[in-house]
Amino acid sequence: MLDKRIEKSPVQLTKEDFASDQMVKWCPGCGGHAILASVEKVFPQIGYKKENFTVVSGIGCSSRFPYYVNTYGFHGIHGRAAAIASGVKIANPDQSVWIATGDGDSMAIGGNHFIHTIRRNIDLNILLFNNKIYGLTKGQFSPTTPMGQVTKTSPQGTIEHPFITAGLVMGAQGTFFARVPDNNVKLMTEVLYEAAKHDGTSVVEILENCVIFNDKAHSELTSREKRDDNQLILKHGEPMIFGKNRDMGIILKGTSLYAVKIGIGGVTEGDILVHDQFNTDPGIHRMLGRMTGPDYPVAFGVIRSARAATYDDQVEEQIEAAKASSSIKCVDDLLNSGDTWEI
């Protein structure tokens, strides 16, 4: 459900309503362009008044985003987008607040704000541009760079275990997690719409290509030749089937997931797990989020979208309750409350 609190636009908006007059300065071929196109498409679909969108960012290539979309925008400081956006949303819950951030911004310098924002379930939409590299500082490894990768600061290969974004988000009790490749604008737009509908913190991990410093980092998943076999695109209520021939699926055996071929070893389509994105138990969602090649496809689409109380709603509820019950209605009441005397 879209947020009833946020005022709708009286007219149907188009992507031109959100086009900024600023020159987009991302490199040609950067995944950012596709994300921008998708956001310009989905904001009119969401249908809120154009003044009711605020985009907040941190630092990095991703974080130039607010300048490129015509909304209220705030370009913050490194790692702090989630904290700034939390203030924007709590102070004004009538805004649809979006965060543009990257793997370094949210999972390295801003890791603390990222996990605590998710834990609080503030109604924010986080677009996490994951290119697995520091781009704006020209090619150092990030917290999601695969172990062993040679970068400017790891000439012998990194010796760090990378974060799996889904694991981090769900470990922080995330209520919404989705993953999309940057070259599927249709899926991205659908997922962004789902994120907008989710009441709580939505994290959309976008596997973004950095054409200069980490080109083809996601090509195992996103290239034309490999994507069908390596992408499991989840749809709520539908069986988890993937593969060029739509003959592969995911089953649960014991406490683990397995990728199987339908028809082999007695596996039928009926054995394939059906996706329930709204399941409040994160067990299967965690397993889906962590799946990776070569034994598994990588899950895309909305992996988890569970209902839970939001921080911002509860702030309003507590204020309403206090206003209804307290005898202190104004500061003069407060100043004269308790122990006072006349001289």
Added chain:
Amino acid sequence: MAKQKNIVELEDVVVKFVGDSGDGMQLTGTLFSDTAALAGNDLATFPDFPAEIRAPQNTVAGVSGFQVHLGQRKIFTSGDMCDVLVAMNPASLKANLKWVKPGATIIVDESAFEPKFVEKAGYKTNPLEDGSLESYHLIKAPISLLTKESLADVDIDKKMAEKTKNMFVLGMMYFLFQRDLDKTLDFILNKFRNKPEVVKANQTALKAGYNYADTVEAIVSTIKVGSAPMEKGRYRNITGNVATAWGLLAAAERSGRPLFLGSYPITPATEILMELSKHKSLGAKVFQAEDEIAGICSAVGASFSGSLAATTTSGPGLSLKSEALGLAVITELPLVIVNVQRAGPSTGMPTKSEQSDLLQALYGRNGEAPLIVIAASSPANCFYYAYVASKISMEHMTPVILLTDGHMGFGSELFKIPKTADLPDINPPVAKPNEPDFKPYRRDPVTLARKWALPGTEGLRHRIGGLEKTNINGTVSTDPLNHELMVNIREDKVMRVANYIPELEVYGEESGDLLVVGWGGTEGMLKSTVGRMQVAGHKVSLAHFNYIMPLPKNTQEVFSRFKKIVVCELNNGQFVKYLRMTFPEFKYLQHNKVQGLPFHIKELTEVYTKILEDK
């Protein structure tokens, strides 16, 4: 009937209650103060407690104290040396004896001076018996024992009976000061409404203490402190931290901008966060963040959204907030940062007060990042300066650092309750929907403040952030001359605030031999000392600063009227550096103290006397 006692009339008295952390000294001191206030005394208080929550019992580390300075004249400080010390155990006596005036009255719980506790406190011999307290008027009372005896008929366990010894000693003090018990009896009744036996125990102990003091021969005279000449009005007692919180609430109400506080708990500022959390009925939104950085960043976001946004902290927290402060400077958003200073560097001495964050407040950011710095100077005026900080921040679209300190934050004094309608108007420059020619950095020609354009407003969509922007249009720019222009505008905007703040007032003669200069929380002590020296015929005056960046416009002119200037600070000389830089034409003497302690009148008097004598 006890023998008629003499009455000693005093202008002002400093009383200190000390005991173990669990002995209830804070409550005892508070109740004593409240009763004194009701009797018409002016007063100021200061709690003195250890950083540890419950340090080992009967050790010096675990001593908790509460000091109150009351008088029949205007009281400026919580006092320095005590006239009356109430010590509930050997450790508290040992820790506090150095703050007791010769000849002062000391009341001790004799039952607590068992050999093992005497030893634990670090005494070689029992101070009650070895003659070391001969120069004081010592009242030895077996308080614990008498309390237990007085509760023989009350159905209450031993532990609870023991706990009421603070009421017994409070009763003794009420006799000593000839106070009415009613207020405290009422307090006990309300506090323990659902526990009639506890009410009875506490009330009985209080009355028993009063009666005991009446009969005991050691108390030969009672103390009379008459009513102070107070301005007519309604009063309450208030601590600096609560006053700060309420000042923010008042500014939010008067400006029409809802209050948002983003903060992280830190001693000695936490009480502001806790206090504002209680006032959701006034619409205050309080966000306890995951760290200091999130505290200020959420406040910056809330300010962008149109709230009166604040963050409260102490020194180490201000360090963590530096980068985000620069963000507020460059985005030209209102933001109030309250720094309740404590002794540093690093963790330093968290419960001890100092004025050593001044240079951090003025300059502790990357780049040219000027902002307004204001310092409150007493617990009650924290209300006013929090209000003014909010007003200036919003009207001039620039962050303000409000400096208070631990002493002010925890200390209390009587507060004449204002009417919010009498406070100055606050007019934030909020942009109107579809304002023609709106540009993010178009400025008011007089104040140079930009407009505050709130998300949700039609026709004002815009983007701001930490990258340098062109003036007026607000697009990202690395143009060299534009950057220099913006740096200069941001500074000029801050300096123009001098046109909106009051001029510096001189306490005492307008010219003379010595001008004492101070800022912030030392005002009471400096004023008391200078006042006494003036009475003694010295040509000494005080210029005390609340507005630090920018300085009041007449600062230079005031300085020029005195032969000598001495700058007194509880740091190693930060304000004096700033003054030397700003007005290098004057010669500044300085007096500094960095012990986590306030100035004392005796110490200051010696310093000033010596300066006056030097040729």
